Amino acid sequence: MLPLTRDQKHLVDQILAFTTDHVNETGPAVFTVYGDAGTGKSVILAHLFNQLQTAARTQPNSPLTQTTNYFLVNHPEILKVYREIAGQAPHLLKKDFQRPTTLINQLAKGQTTADVLVIDEAHLLLSQSDHYNNFYGDNQLRSLLTAAKVIILVFDETQVLRMKSYWTEERLERLLMPYPHQHVRLTHQFRMQASDALVTWINDFTHGHVHHLPKDIGTHYDLRIFNDAEQMRQTIVAKNNQVGLSRIVSTSGYPSTLDGGKHYITEGHFHLPWDQYNYTSTPWAELPQTIDEVGSIYTCQGFDLNYVGLILGPPLTLSPQDQLEVHLDRYTDVEAFKRRADITDKQELIAVKKQLILNAVNVLMKRGVQGLYIYAHDAHLRQFLGAK
Known part of the structure; x- marks a missing residue:
């Protein structure tokens, strides 16, 4: 401990x-x-x-x-x-x-x-x-x-x-x-070696408010926005070889079914399967072979990674007016939206579902102790965040 x-x-x-x-x-x-x-x-x-x-x-x-x-x-x-x-x-x-x-x-x-x-x-x-x-x-x-x-x-x-x-x-x-x-x-952040300004930026983003990244991200924190998901994967693999516990993770929005088979996330030259069900007593992130899988909220929530490479999937886009949009019809985690009898108002239900998606982003963005790398499926969002 x-x-x-x-x-x-x-x-x-x-x-x-x-x-x-x-x-x-x-x-x-x-x-x-x-x-x-x-x-x-x-x-x-x-x-x-x-x-x-x-x-x-x-x-x-x-x-x-x-x-x-x-x-x-x-x-x-x-x-x-x-x-x-x-x-x-x-x-x-x-x-x-x-x-x-x-x-x-x-x-x-x-x-x-x-x-x-x-x-x-x-x-x-x-x-x-x-x-x-x-x-x-x-x-x-x-x-x-x-x-x-x-x-x-x-x-x-x-x-x-x-x-x-x-x-x-x-x-x-x-x-x-x-x-x-x-x-x-x-209130004190122990996991991330990031600045308070960057933690605030993450909190704002995951409540639907997108700003340009702060200049102060923390002296000992590595934040990068990638224009190529495969390049991000290669960087995470290099970090994993150097310090361990570095993994690619993703939001929902890609093919995913609990049928025992492999389902892949493809973004250009990037092509890796989702995390497989872990039957061992070792947590997913500590298994060496999972460097070749994409983690989800179901394997990463509650865990510290040294570096995390996050794919923001198709449900998240940026409008021409630079407003974050959450597309419920593009979310592929069918288990997330099971019906509730106590939420009957349609607008409230939509708002709750959108916040659940943003909550997943919050969980994934805060996994990395030493660094966060981001690739966004939406090109406009990538460019707004400063992809190079």
Whole structure:
């Protein structure tokens, strides 16, 4: 685990105090950590959960002694990382880390109980039933609130990617209103070695406001706009050979079907397949062969890459008036837009769908620690951004 800063240690202590204050009550009590991608939410949770389980398993005088606690994340690739961490820590077990649906179904069958739940990427919790994934309730967080005494979760509404897990801060706060709760908001960017001006530019872009790139991108950050996707790929391969953990990723908008076959992204001389389903215990980005694949939000969300080469696909164009346009009919991730009964207004639905696409861009743009390379399918957008 990465070491904590002084402020992060203080926050872990604050959450632990909140937890011990409420763990012997009937519950539930909720502590929410808000923060954009790269603000250190996951490292805080990892340290917090390690301390929770150490107290539960080794400290007989602690209020947490012999409590049953779980760490949940609704993302199979991130789950692999946490289970790898568990193998290196003396008081963590791999079974402590679960997908939410798995735990919800175990709780419903009386196979386990839960005192404290720590939820990473809570914006990925299902907010409607999903029979394909064996969740038959109407909201995963609501189901977990009925079972636990304390819930600690991290949340970023700009990383919501699918209608079936559609959340906003307002919806979350409305759900939590009846319960004792506290929250903090993290703002400092830890992942990207980029300037505040560039992070602001990314945030503006992913809310539909396109400006020219700032002059100050950060002394130790490499930002390039490419006019050729194959040239960008070759540059990423070179970076991967130099420092590792460098990958090509893309937004949706290219052929993609979950049928077990390979589907390719083609842009001029660039021709690579989408990421394949990863059956190993190693995260996608750490597999050497994935340098010859294109990552998606489903393999890259929550991960640090050293350099990321991002393809902005056909759904994103720039109008002659330099306004960003989002074309829903060009989005090929059919899973993203499953119908929701609670959003009936047509204009609201269109706005939500467009924001989900921009959220995916936000997730992908913030993967790179040391650099971001961009190729846009739309020629006008490429030129506006300064492709050479």
